[in-house]
Amino acid sequence: GAGVSQSPSNKVTEKGKDVELRCDPISGHTALYWYRQSLGQGLEFLIYFQGNSAPDKSGLPSDRFSAERTGGSVSTLTIQRTQQEDSAVYLCASSLAYWTVWQGEKLFFGSGTQLSVL
Amino acid sequence: GDSVTQMEGPVTLSEEACLTINCTYTATGYPSLFWYVQYPGEGLQLLLKATKADDKGSNKGFEATYRKETTSFHLEKGSVQVSDSAVYFCALSGGTSYGKLTFGQGTILTVHP
Numbered sequence: 001g002a003g004v005s006q007s008p009s010n011k012v013t014e015k016g017k018d019v020e021l022r023c024d025p026i027s028g029h030t031a032l033y034w035y036r037q038s039l040g041q042g043l044e045f046l047i048y049f050q051g052n053s054a055p056d057k058s059g060l061p062s063d064r065f066s067a068e069r070t071g072g073s074v075s076t077l078t079i080q081r082t083q084q085e086d087s088a089v090y091l092c093a094s095s096l097a098y099w100t101v102w103q104g105e106k107l108f109f110g111s112g113t114q115l116s117v118l
Numbered sequence: 119g120d121s122v123t124q125m126e127g128p129v130t131l132s133e134e135a136c137l138t139i140n141c142t143y144t145a146t147g148y149p150s151l152f153w154y155v156q157y158p159g160e161g162l163q164l165l166l167k168a169t170k171a172d173d174k175g176s177n178k179g180f181e182a183t184y185r186k187e188t189t190s191f192h193l194e195k196g197s198v199q200v201s202d203s204a205v206y207f208c209a210l211s212g213g214t215s216y217g218k219l220t221f222g223q224g225t226i227l228t229v230h231p
Contacts, residue, residue, distance in 0.1 A: 042223035043207060056218060098217025104150035104169035107219060109162040
């Protein structure tokens, strides 16, 4: 597609429910990233994929968080048993490959999913 | 691990004032350094970057110089406009960050007419 697409743009859920957030990267981009943006916390890295593999998932805050990527394209971030502290904007980004990012190439970001846990 | 520290905000300026947002980093090796900007209602986008020491990145009147001796990458603009109001993030890649970007906390800039 023309840009990184995320859905839904807004999600309101009740504490304890599971949610799925979707990211569709730019066509041809093999690397895909998830970040979380909270008030006062900046941009927190969660996980990245190269193809369907996740070389670095060190930022996932707990075992309630998981992510997968299939077919080297769409990725889903799943949060189980949501808590109020999970409320944040979840950003997805993509790039040609993780090594191009290492070499100084930019990430292309989506508009994010605003998650509110009541 | 790698880290990025930005000056605490928010920053409020009058139009045509000078801007400096401080950014320092901790990283091994020779990271690449970036400034990303998030305008109201828009997605995060790259503002400028520098990939080696002493390089200067510039875009839209903003500049930042990669200073390895002080591990800094301060963002500067000589005369800000209302349209520059946004959140600014300093970031790095490489070092132990390897294939991901490590971001600072972000600085909210508000420019008044």
